Amino acid sequence: MLDFFSAPPFLVAASKPLADFLGLWTLLYHIHEVIAAFLIYQLIFSLISPLTSSWFLPKVYYGLPARGRISWNINVTSMVQSMFIMAMALYVIWKDEERKRMDWIGRIWGYTGAMRMVQGFAVEYFFWDLIASVIHFDVFHPGSLSHTVSALLIIGVGFMCGKL
DSSP states (O other), rough: OOOOOOOHHHHHHHHHHHHHHHHHTTTTGTTHHHHHHHHHHHHHHIIIIHHHHHHHHHHHHHSOOOHHHHHHHHHHHHHHHHHHHHHHHHHHHHOHHHHTTSHHHHHHHHOOOOHHHHHHHHHHHHHHHHHHHHTTTTTTTTHHHHHHHHHHHHHHHHGGGGOO
């Protein structure tokens, strides 16, 4: 199954040195999704969550201290992201015929555009979360930061699948 969104050639070329340096050979074909995901997650955190939360739960949301609202907005972003990733992953599991022909090793280390598209949106969440955790370190604790780094590394390793 092909990726729904093809990477613009200029982004592929621009990201190739970084992808080669890190050994993440398929990242360059999904860098556009990583960038889009970052913008989407930041939009959810900084605009959509505060607006919808203050609209639907004004007493609860405005009753939180500033640190509590930051935590709330990050949790809303996390929830939206996890639901989106689950929906995309289920779609790929059910509809990707190329993936269905793979054995279990291929499903982990193999490559289809759709599999890595899901991964691109997932890995960017943890990169976004890493940035948010560092910026708002006073809200979170070192355990949260270590969880984010671990998840980023675990999901990111999937871009190391065989060279195309």
